[in-house]
Amino acid sequence: MSAVLKLLTSMFSSFKDLVPIILVVGFFEIFILQQAPDHLGSILIGLMFIVLGLTFFVFGLEMGLFPIGESLAEALARKGSVFWLVIFSFSLGFGTTLAEPALTAVANEAAKVAAESGAIANDETSLDDYAMGLRLTVAISVGLAILLGVIRILKGWPIHYIIIGGYVLVMILTSFAPPSIIGIAYDSGGVTTSTITVPLVTALGVGLATVIKGRNPMLDGFGLIAFASLTPMIFVMVYGMIFL
Amino acid sequence: MFYQLLETLLLTARDVVPIAVILFGFQLGVLKRPIPNWRKVALGFVYVIIGLTFFLVGLELALFPIGESMANQLTTPEFLHPDGSLTPFIWQDYLWVYIFAAAIGFSTTIAEPSLIAVAIKANEVSGGTIGIQGLRISVAIGVAFGISLGCFRIVVGDPIHYYIMGGYIIVVIQTFYAPKMIIPLAYDSGGVTTSTVTVPLVAALGLGLATNVEGRNPLIDGFGLIAFASLFPIISVMAYAQIVEYISKRKAAAKQQEEHTDAL
Numbered sequence: 001m002s003a004v005l006k007l008l009t010s011m012f013s014s015f016k017d018l019v020p021i022i023l024v025v026g027f028f029e030i031f032i033l034q035q036a037p038d039h040l041g042s043i044l045i046g047l048m049f050i051v052l053g054l055t056f057f058v059f060g061l062e063m064g065l066f067p068i069g070e071s072l073a074e075a076l077a078r079k080g081s082v083f084w085l086v087i088f089s090f091s092l093g094f095g096t097t098l099a100e101p102a103l104t105a106v107a108n109e110a111a112k113v114a115a116e117s118g119a120i121a122n123d124e125t126s127l128d129d130y131a132m133g134l135r136l137t138v139a140i141s142v143g144l145a146i147l148l149g150v151i152r153i154l155k156g157w158p159i160h161y162i163i164i165g166g167y168v169l170v171m172i173l174t175s176f177a178p179p180s181i182i183g184i185a186y187d188s189g190g191v192t193t194s195t196i197t198v199p200l201v202t203a204l205g206v207g208l209a210t211v212i213k214g215r216n217p218m219l220d221g222f223g224l225i226a227f228a229s230l231t232p233m234i235f236v237m238v239y240g241m242i243f244l
Numbered sequence: 245m246f247y248q249l250l251e252t253l254l255l256t257a258r259d260v261v262p263i264a265v266i267l268f269g270f271q272l273g274v275l276k277r278p279i280p281n282w283r284k285v286a287l288g289f290v291y292v293i294i295g296l297t298f299f300l301v302g303l304e305l306a307l308f309p310i311g312e313s314m315a316n317q318l319t320t321p322e323f324l325h326p327d328g329s330l331t332p333f334i335w336q337d338y339l340w341v342y343i344f345a346a347a348i349g350f351s352t353t354i355a356e357p358s359l360i361a362v363a364i365k366a367n368e369v370s371g372g373t374i375g376i377q378g379l380r381i382s383v384a385i386g387v388a389f390g391i392s393l394g395c396f397r398i399v400v401g402d403p404i405h406y407y408i409m410g411g412y413i414i415v416v417i418q419t420f421y422a423p424k425m426i427i428p429l430a431y432d433s434g435g436v437t438t439s440t441v442t443v444p445l446v447a448a449l450g451l452g453l454a455t456n457v458e459g460r461n462p463l464i465d466g467f468g469l470i471a472f473a474s475l476f477p478i479i480s481v482m483a484y485a486q487i488v489e490y491i492s493k494r495k496a497a498a499k500q501q502e503e504h505t506d507a508l
Contacts, residue, residue, distance in 0.1 A: 013357070017441050020351035025310055028344055033323065038313040046306025050441070053299025056291045064288020068267050068279065075275055084274050091270075095263030101296055102443040104259065105303050109447060110467070117463040159428050160419045167412045174405045183404055183467025187447070190438045190474035196263075198358055198436055226431030229474055 007055065014054035018047060057101075057195070066199060073204040077211045082154065085208075086147055092204065093146035093228065096197040097139040106191050107131040107138075110184050119180050119244055133239065138188050141235035145227035146201055152223070153208045153215065159223045166230040173237040181240025188236045189229040198225060245301075253297045260293050299440075307441065308448045315452025318344060333458070338399045341453065345395045348449075349388035349473060352442045354380055359437055366429050373492075374426070378484055383433050386480030387473045391446060394472035398453045401460055404468045411475045418482040426485035433481045434474040446470055 029035060037043060069092070076088050097103060111131040115122040120130050152162065174182060205224040209215040271279055279285055317323065324337045353359060363379040397407055419427060438446075446469045454466035 016355065017357070017439065020355045021307075021310070021348065021441065021445060024344070024347045024351050025314060028314065028318075028340075028347075032340055033317050035317055037310060038316070039309050043306045043309055046302045046304070046309070049298045049302030050306060051302075053295045053297065053302055054440075055295065057295025057299055060288045060291025060293075060295055062288070063291065064285040065263070065267070065292060068271065068285055071280075072267060072270055072275070075277075076270070079275070084270075088266075088270055088274075091266040095266045099259045099263050099292075099296070100440075101299055101303070102438075102440045104300060105308075105444045106447050106470075109308070109444075109451065113451060113462050113466060117461060119463060159431065163431060164416055164419070167416070171405070171409055171412070179403075180463045183464065183471075186404060186408060186471035187467045187469070190435060190470040191443055191447075192435075195358075195440045223428035223431060225435040226428065229435035233471075 007059070010059055011051060011055045014051045014058065017054065018050065022047075061196065065196070069200045070203040070207075073200065074207045074211075077204070077208045085150060085154075089146040089150040089204065090143040092143075092200060093197070094139045094143035096200055097142040097192050098135060099196055100192060101195065103135055103138060103188075103191050104131075106187065107134045110134060114180070117180075130243075133243065134184070134188070134236065137235050137239040138192055138232045141231040142192050142197065142228045144235075145231040146204070146224055148231075149205065149224040149227040150208065152227075153205060154212070156215070159226065163226060163230065166227075166234070170230070170233050170237075173234060173241075177237040177240050178244045181237060181244055185233050185236035185240065188232040192228060192232055197228065201225060201228065248304075249297060249301055252300050253293070256293050256296045256300065260289065260296070264289055303444045307444045311445045311448025312452040312455075314344065315341075315449050316456055319453065319456040335396065335399050338395070338457075341395050341399065342392045345449065345469075346388040346392040348442075348445065349391040350384045352439065352445075353384040353387040353437050353477075356437060356439050356442075358439065359383060359433075362429075362433070362436055370425060373488065374429075374485070375488075378488070379433075379481065382480045382484035383437050383477045386433075386477030387437055389480070390472035390474075390476030391449075391469055393476070394450065394469040395453060397468070397472075398450060398460060398465050399457055401457075401465060404471070408471060408475060411472075411479065415475070415478050415482070418479065418486070421486065422482040423485050423489050426482060430478050430481040430485070434476075434478045437477055438470055438473050442473075443470055446473060 025037070029037060072088070073092070076085050079085075108127075108131050111120070111127045111134075114120045114130060115127055120126050148162070152159065177185065201224050268279065271277060318341050319338070321333075323340075324333055359380060360376075363374075363376045366374050366379060367376045393407065397404065422430070447467070450469040451462050451466040454460040454462040454464075460466075
């Protein structure tokens with residue numbers, strides 16, 4: 001009985017994520033546009049799938065991934081072996097990003113657009129290759145970002161010099177990268193950091209800053225996500241320079 | 245649809261394998277500890293895969309079409325020029341697009357659970373100087389303004405990097421003046437706010453706009469809204485901290501002044 005109740009509660013909270021979108025779109029359709037959205041039937045089925053999917057996803061994350069990920073991050077931070085910590089930070093960033101649903105969706109969309117405008121061949125294999133290439137590039141760059149962020153926490157480097165340096169690099173690369181990759185590259189920074197990555201990476205950062213003496217979790221614990229939103233821009237542009 | 249679900253299920257399973265291997269590998273290989281209640285953990289992974297599958301198919305069926313169809317309906321000639329005049333469209337004609345973009349950005353951000361969690365944490369760590377509501381509202385304003393400006397950029401067709409560069413310059417200048425404590429949090433707030441549900445909708449909106457506005461190419465102009473949505477909260481969160489600091493300094497100064505006059 002309590003399991004059913006828990007499932008219903010978590011279904012309701014998944015539904016709550018969609019409420020603002022439904023309200024805003026509904027308001028515009030009824031009062032401003034005075035039309036119905038195209039394909040209303042399949043949209044309703046899709047919305048139900050999203051609620052169902054988010055419910056299972058979050059339920060599963062809280063049962064499996066989060067407890068083991070958080071306790072691992074904490075245990076490794078305490079263990080004090082820099083080598084394993086560095087390997088773990090890279091793998092965590094890489095693995096969580098590959099599983100990130102928003103990135104999967106946007107990469108598939110980007111492949112479709114690239115194929116329609118003739119930047120890549122319009123068949124299933126090249127579409128899949130392009131989307132997977134984008135996702136692997138982003139996953140590697142998030143891995144490197146978390147690695148760099150952990151080293152920064154260990155050494156206590158100030159965050160803004162690295163970020164500003166990163167911005168400068170983004171600007172330099174922008175003038176060399178093909179125009180068709182720039183928009184996707186800039187977007188990939190924001191896409192990567194969502195449902196799976198943020199909680200695990202924040203746990204790693206705050207855990208580390210708490211364990212190391214003389215560190216303030218506010219100043220040092222946050223900031224990992226900022227790196228993870230910056231490096232994908234750089235690497236995706238390099239990917240575009242090589243493959244487009 | 246059944247075939248689509250099955251195919252997505254297989255692809256999702258492939259995507260989740262690396263993170264499972266990493267976590268179990270470190271737990272068993274490096275820490276040399278057994279996995280606490282592994283049955284539950286394994287079941288959790290199965291749920292994650294099932295959930296992701298439904299979610300991805302749902303995105304394809306619902307959120308992408310909603311974004312596209314809104315972009316489509318908000319840019320039809322009949323809607324832009326209801327009087328039927330044939331004058332070429334100027335950027336002011338797309339006012340409702342900007343308003344829609346801002347409304348979506350603000351409402352999804354203010355309801356975002358991970359932002360609420362970050363705001364509560366920031367409030368604790370800052371000893372109460374950073375208000376929970378204040379932080380949420382400033383991030384939401386940043387996202388709303390960012391997506392709206394991004395839509396304006398698609399409509400006028402400016403190169404994206406001028407805008408992003410301008411934003412970066414503001415961030416760099418603010419970094420030198422904003423209270424130190426807020427800086428990492430502000431940088432993070434950019435990435436945190438764009439949730440799994442918002443990202444596909446906003447991406448579809450941008451692609452739809454670039455397809456429908458004359459003279460725009462989806463490949464070059466269609467992306468970038470998410471980048472705008474991640475950049476502007478950095479600016480608005482630092483601005484919020486600067487305003488809070490300024491007000492409390494002025495209050496302190498006024499109080500001192502009062503005490504000074506009292507003493508006289």
